[in-house]
Structure formats: C-alpha cells, structure tokens
Amino acid sequence: MIYLGIDVSKFKHNCYLAVEDNFDKGCHFEIKNSRDGFDFLLKKLSDFDKDKIRIGLESTGHYHLNLSRFLLDLNFNIHFFNPYQTSLYRKADSFRNTKTDKVDAFFIAKLLRATDSNPTHNELYHNYELKSLTRYKSSLKSDRVKLKNAIVSHLDLVFPELSSICNDVFCKYTLEVLKEYPSADKIAKANLTRLSNIIKKASKGSHSKDKAIEIRNAARRSIGIDSSAVSFRLVQDIKSLEFLCKQIKEVNEEIKPLLDCLDSPIMSIPGVGIEIGPSLIAEIGNIEKFENPSKLLAYAGLDPSISQSGTMHSNYSSMSKRGSSYLRDALFIAAFLICQNDETFRIYYEKKKNEGKRHYVALTHVARKLTRVIFHLLNTNQKFVSQTS
Template sequence: MNYIGIDVGKFNHCCAVMNSEGEVLVEPFFFANNSDGFDALLHIIKPFQSSRHMSGLESTGHYGDNLLRFLLANDFQVGIINPISTDAKRKQKIRKTKNDKKDSLTICAVLQSRDYTHMTKNKLSLREGKQLTRYHHDLTASLNQAKNKLQKCIDIVFPEYNSIFATKYSKAYMAVLKECGSAKVIRETHLKHLKKIVSDASHGKINSDYPTRLKESAKTSIGEDNAVMTLEIKQLIASIELLMDQLDIVDRKIEELARTLNSPIFTIPGIGWITGMSILCELGPIDNFSSHTKVIAYTGLDCAVYQSGQYNADKTAITKRGSPHIRLSLYQAALPLCRFNATFNEYYNRKRSEGKSHRCAQGHVVRKLLRVIFKLLTENMSFDSALCK
C-alpha cells in the first residue's frame, strides 16, 4: 500500500510518498498551485497509482479544493484528514518540529492509520451543494435586510403607500417607488405618466384605478419630504432587484444539482429542492452515521442533559450544536410537511393533543423527519407513508 501525503499551501504544496513499512519512496518535494505544478505532481505520483494507494490532504480552508478535484478527476483515492489528527500524530514525536516537508510525511503516517474521511466525486457534489445552499441563505438574509430597510424608508416618506397595493414588491409596486420614491414626488408627477409607469410594469394587468388612488393618497399623506430617504429608496430597490435576480440563478443551479443527485429525500411530500438540498448537503454522506440518534445529535436537535447529585432536570432545551443552517432548513420544512404530508400532519396533531406547544410539537416533527431521512438514505428507498407510522 502506498500513501501519498500532501501538505497544502496557498502558493505551493508539498508532497511525499511512503509505503506500508514506513519507507519513504519519494522524498518531500514542492509543486506550484497551478496547472504546471499539478502536471508535475501527476508525473511523479502516477507510478504509485497502479498499485493500492491512498492520497490525502488536510481539511484546512479552501486552498486544497482545486487539488482535490484534480486528484479525483485523475482517479486517485483521496482521504480528507482532520488537522487535529495530524497535530496529534506530530506531538507523538519527542522533538517538536513543524515544517511543510515533515508535515507531508506526517500526513502519510495518518493515512496509514486510516484516520481520514474517504472523498468521492459524489461527496464532492454534496460539498458543492452545501456551498450553493449556504449562498442561497446568505442572499435571502441580505434580501430580507434590504426589504426591511426599504419599509423603514417608506414609513417615513409615504406611510400610506403599502395600503394602496394588494401585493408588496410586485413589479408595479417597485416601479413606482423606483421612479418617484416619495409621496411628494408622486404628488408632483402627472397622472398620465403615473398610469404609464404602472401599466408598463404590470403589462396592463393591474387595475387602472391604482394610479388615481396613489395620487389621492399622496396629496393627503403625512410622509416627510426627505431627499436622502428618497435616494435611499431608489438605491435599495436596485439592490433588491439585483439580489432577487442572483437568488433566482442560484435556486436554478440548486435544482439542477438536486436533479443530478436524485436523492430519496426529494420523494418526501413537502420537501422542495432548496430545503431538501440544504438538509442533504449539511448532513453530508449518511454513512458517517451509524444510527438516527447520531444524526439528531449532529444537527443539535437532541435534548441537553442536566444532572447534578440528586437533581435531574425533567425539561431541557436542545443542544443547538453543529450547523445552524441545517436547523433552519429543518424547521422551515416542518410547516409544509404538516400541511401537505398526512403522516407528519397526524404526528403533529397527536403531539398537540398531548399538550405540547406548537414549537415543541414542531421539534418532534423535525426529529421524526430526521429519522425518516436516515432510513430513506441508508436503504436508498423512496418515501412510503405506510412505513412511517
């Protein structure tokens, strides 16, 4: 068995090759973090690929991502190592030394002890999915923040504005704000031009009395004549439109990746592409867990234990350890699950009839969902309500 250890750096990586007996087959050497460097690496380590081998690198930041994809594309077996394991192996030596060349040999030793996570192309897709879904959450948070700021500005310059439109953030709603920005400007805008703004934005579908109502409301508005707020409104709308376009592109990419993965999680009624991908990718490979209880603990949805002496708390909060993104997605999934999925709806109502609060019953639904997901993924089966009673 040959072990190919690579110490990752920003500009240069260091590689060494060792066999099962601890004999160094290739002394540590540096190669650049570019195509020429990768080609040079491949030329040196290719002969060791034909026999049993395992290459490995530490999971430290993003500097090794391109190298990881390169190794997988060239059919190398790759293990991802926790830096804690490398550090523990390094501390076993009497003499305290750390440099890139020695670290590449240390990584070989860690690979030999099998203390790594085997990376595959499918697992890499899950990692890319995690980046996408987290970016979706970031864009959504930025969009909500921009919308909240917009509403604050509207409350100052035209507080009656929202009562005119049936739907916030419709094309007509945004177009009028983008063009005018305040009650004062709407009062000064000719009604014919106001009608054109609304008609063009809605493609003539919106009720024609909206511009008239806007004009009348603007005349009696208590809104402040604030040029700064008007400018901020126009710029916030530009930001909101940009964020909505970006979110649409990201969501389409998530759906495309979800269809490629074709996971059983998407057979659960009430689980959409984005929510399902977020849960799936935050969990990672299901073979990392030996039971559903470990999945629940990993997501931080297990109840904390508080015991001291003779005292043992009957009620404790959840631990909230691990990724907050997966808890957000799970709780967001709970409501549509109870609405569109008879199995989860019945379970929620049963918990409510037992005297549980809405939030507590929702937590039970989320934990049931994780148990169901664990079964579907481990057995690679589609959702069947008859098996989830």
C-alpha cells in the same frame, strides 16, 4: 498501509508521508498548488501500491478542492476531516500549544491512521455543480433580505403609511410606483391617470384607479419626509432588488437540469421543491459517507450536545450545531414545509407542541425525524410515501 496527511493552503500544501510500521519517522515535504506540485506528489507516491495509500485532508474553505479533485480522478483513497475535528485531536494528543503547517500535516496523517473513516467517493460532477449553485443562491437570498430591510427603512422615512395600504410593499405594482415616485410628496403630486396606468400594468389589471386614489390620498396625509437622498437610495435599492430576484431565477433555471440528472428521492418529499430540495441533495452528497442516521444528524449539527461530569447531568440538551450550517438551515425549512403538506409530520409537530415544547424546539424534533426519513430514502432509493395515504 501508507498514510499521507496534507495541510492545504492557498499557494502550497504541506505533506506528511509515513508507512504503518514506522509512522513517526515519516517524511515532511511541501508541494505547490500547481500542476508541477501535483506531479511532484504523484512522483512521491509512485513507489507505493495505490490501493494501500490513504490520504487525509481538511475540508478547509475551497483550497482543498483542486487537489482533491485531481486525486479523486486518479482513484486515490481520500478521506476528509472537519478542521474542528483535527484541532481537537491535536490538542488532545499533546499539551504543547504548537500549531504549524508541518504539525498539522502530521496530525492529519495520525488522525487518518487512528480512525476508520469511509473514503470519499469520486462525487458526481452534477452534485459538485449543484452545491456550487445552491450555495451561491443562498448568498443571493441573504443579500435580498438585507435589501428588503433597507427598503423598508427608507419607506419608514419617506412614506410610512404605504405598508398599511399595500399588503406587500414588495409587490410588483408598489415597486413600480416607488421607482417613479420615490416619496409621499412626489406621489401626492402625481398625475392620477399616470399613477393608475402604472398600477394597472404592473398588477396585470388586478388594481387600477381605485388603488391609485387610495395611495395618493394616503400620500397627501403622510408624515413622511421629502428627502432627495433617501429617495435616491430607495430607487437604487429597488433596482438592485429586482436584479437579485432575476439572478435567483436564473440560478434556479441552471439547477433544474442538474436535478433531472440526479433524480433524487428527496424531491418526492411533500413541500420540498426547487427552492430547498437542491440544497438538501447537494449538502448531503453521497449517502454512503454516513453509516447510520445518527452520523447524518451529526453532520447537520442536529445531534444533541451532552453535558455530564461525575454525578452531574444536564437536564437541558441543545443542538450541537457543529455540522454544515447550509444543511441544517435547509432541513429546518423542509421541516416547516412538510408539517404543512403531510399529515403524519403535522401530527408529530402538534404532539411536541402539546408536550409543552416551543415552536422552534418542536420543529427541531421534526427536522430530526425528517433527517432519518431522508437517510432511509437515499439508502433504499425509494420515493417518499405518506403514512396517511
């Protein structure tokens, strides 16, 4: 067997190539992150039988994607390792605190030889695209939360009473009013007919003159300050929020055809829709990477961390949180949704609550149960069927 460990970086990749019988006397070489560099690597591997070559890389940020895509398209046997895993292996193997690109490439190859990991299959193009889009959407949602918090802070200064009048200060008609009248002082002086028309149009007739009067009366008694700077920032943040919501909607439209192509059983889970289903599908990827549900739980960081030394045993077991944070977050949201949409999971959640567990702990148990269900669905390619139906 031939082992190739590759330590990836932005401009170049360090490699360690060795054969099974003479592993410690392998060769180090460096390739550029370019077509010439990739061609040089192929030339180095051309002397060996492709079926006997095992290649190991760290999944470090995005720097490994170009090279791994190139090698997978040529049907090489690729194995990905978590950087944390290789770091622990390097520290366990040697007491010397040595870390260089050459050392990392050597230990990746050594870890590859020591483990019997499953090779990564050439992932479907659609799944790679889906992961890119879902992670981008996750970033947009995070920015949306920050903007909403900023808008609430602005309103606390210029019109704090608005939140008690409107159930949702981010509803369409409220935002339209604030864009034109971004303070209590401006709303108090607003023309009632104009204010009513804005509310009526934005709410599609659900609210009109009565709501306009209520908002204006509250503005006239408001303790809010009249600050042109805060009002300006309020308008700018509202416009940014609207643009972000438009972007998220466009991302969902881009995701829909990819979901149709993948046709994953995950989308049959109650409560899982366009918002969270694609993230689950993309982050799990090829289920064949996981030998059993425990491996999938560990990948999501939902496996319990164990503390034991001699006769000491910890009675408290928390999540390891060592895996994909994207997958873990998606599983928690899906767990919350399935408790609202499936009787079996709702009963399981209530059972954990009755045992004295807090909401978050009970939801963690639901997420673990759901992960095992997802593993079964993907392995058997079956749709979800409720046990109470």
